[in-house]
Amino acid sequence: MDNSRFGTPSKEWMAYGEAHPELDINSDGFKDSIFPTPKALRAAANSAKEAASLALFVRDGLSAKVSITKHDIPTRDGSSISMRTYRPAGLDASRVLPAYVYYHGGGMLFGTPDGEAYSCATWADQLGSAAGTEAVAIIHVCYRHTPEHTHPRQHDDAWDAFEWIVNNASSLGVDPTRLVVGGVSAGGSLTASVVFREVGAAKREGRAVRIQGQLLIIPWLVHRDAYPLEMFADRDRASVVQCEGSPTLPRPRYDMFTDLCKVEDCRDPLMNVGLATEEDIRGTPRTAIVAAGYDMLRDEAFIYAEKLERLGCPTKKHIFPGLPHAFRKYPDLPSSKRWDELTLEGIRWCLDSSAGGHAAGDWKVEVPEQYR
Numbered sequence: 001m002d003n004s005r006f007g008t009p010s011k012e013w014m015a016y017g018e019a020h021p022e023l024d025i026n027s028d029g030f031k032d033s034i035f036p037t038p039k040a041l042r043a044a045a046n047s048a049k050e051a052a053s054l055a056l057f058v059r060d061g062l063s064a065k066v067s068i069t070k071h072d073i074p075t076r077d078g079s080s081i082s083m084r085t086y087r088p089a090g091l092d093a094s095r096v097l098p099a100y101v102y103y104h105g106g107g108m109l110f111g112t113p114d115g116e117a118y119s120c121a122t123w124a125d126q127l128g129s130a131a132g133t134e135a136v137a138i139i140h141v142c143y144r145h146t147p148e149h150t151h152p153r154q155h156d157d158a159w160d161a162f163e164w165i166v167n168n169a170s171s172l173g174v175d176p177t178r179l180v181v182g183g184v185s186a187g188g189s190l191t192a193s194v195v196f197r198e199v200g201a202a203k204r205e206g207r208a209v210r211i212q213g214q215l216l217i218i219p220w221l222v223h224r225d226a227y228p229l230e231m232f233a234d235r236d237r238a239s240v241v242q243c244e245g246s247p248t249l250p251r252p253r254y255d256m257f258t259d260l261c262k263v264e265d266c267r268d269p270l271m272n273v274g275l276a277t278e279e280d281i282r283g284t285p286r287t288a289i290v291a292a293g294y295d296m297l298r299d300e301a302f303i304y305a306e307k308l309e310r311l312g313c314p315t316k317k318h319i320f321p322g323l324p325h326a327f328r329k330y331p332d333l334p335s336s337k338r339w340d341e342l343t344l345e346g347i348r349w350c351l352d353s354s355a356g357g358h359a360a361g362d363w364k365v366e367v368p369e370q371y372r
Helices: 011-019 038-059 114-127 153-167 186-205 251-261 298-310 334-351
Strands: 066-074 080-088 097-103 137-142 174-184 213-217 286-294 315-324
Touching: 011 315, 038 114, 066 114, 066 153, 080 114, 080 153, 097 114, 097 153, 097 186, 114 137, 114 334, 137 153, 153 174, 153 186, 174 186, 174 334, 186 213, 213 334, 286 298, 286 334, 298 315, 315 334
Parallel strands: 097 137, 097 174, 174 213, 213 286, 286 315
Antiparallel strands: 066 080, 080 137
């Protein structure tokens, strides 16, 4: 495996940095070392994202476009987590909708309901607003975070929430046979583990898989200490080595996220869905994947996609060459608009069982026209 051709900073990224020197985009934007503890870093990151989310929510008048319901749902340890459902405003409350169950990113450390409100409300508004498209309910699961809650708490919360959604679909107004799960980065890890668990449970119980598709955006699919460097003829070309100095997810932050999870067994299947055996993931539903080329997590997406394709799973694959992990944090970067489009396209594609995927091994390369 050699995907290193995607790992050189792109013309788009370099031009954006030159146009915005004040952002210092080629350094770790949060400068983690200035925060004395992970909790302090988390507080700063969450506060910044909540403020931005609220401002955009108000700017776009989303309170009039989307109805939001808050839920507290039980977990296996006797606690509870927060969940919110977003539906287009004006729909009959009894109308049953397909749903996108969303797990946010943030290295298992960051994330709040308010921080995701703008994105979730925007998806709910836009998915049903285009002619010929159906409305979709968005369900955001706010799992618990490190450092207070370590592995496998996040994965268990994600699974407990999924089962609660299925069991309470009627009261939520969603169709339990038309569920898509998805997430970004660490949320991609949770998504893939929910699908992994559901596929295994369906086999054991002799029933159909209750997930119609999954959307994985820059997903974290392999634990650092289980990484299969032997797959690469030149280990320096593996994304975890080639891209360890990339911004937004440099090696120190990647290591911090990993260490805070305190995974006792680095081979734990929940943290390594990308390394699962073909037998364990046989029956995985259609899968849409979006990867960034200048990202330590890049090759995990390729490893997983290749396994799914060998099993005949419809797979849709897009890559942004030369862009770093979570580049969407810069909304005026040209490719950020395409990221947003691919999110909506991916949800719709997962819900359309007649739509074909990409040819095996064929990744759609996403480069803005002006930088081709």
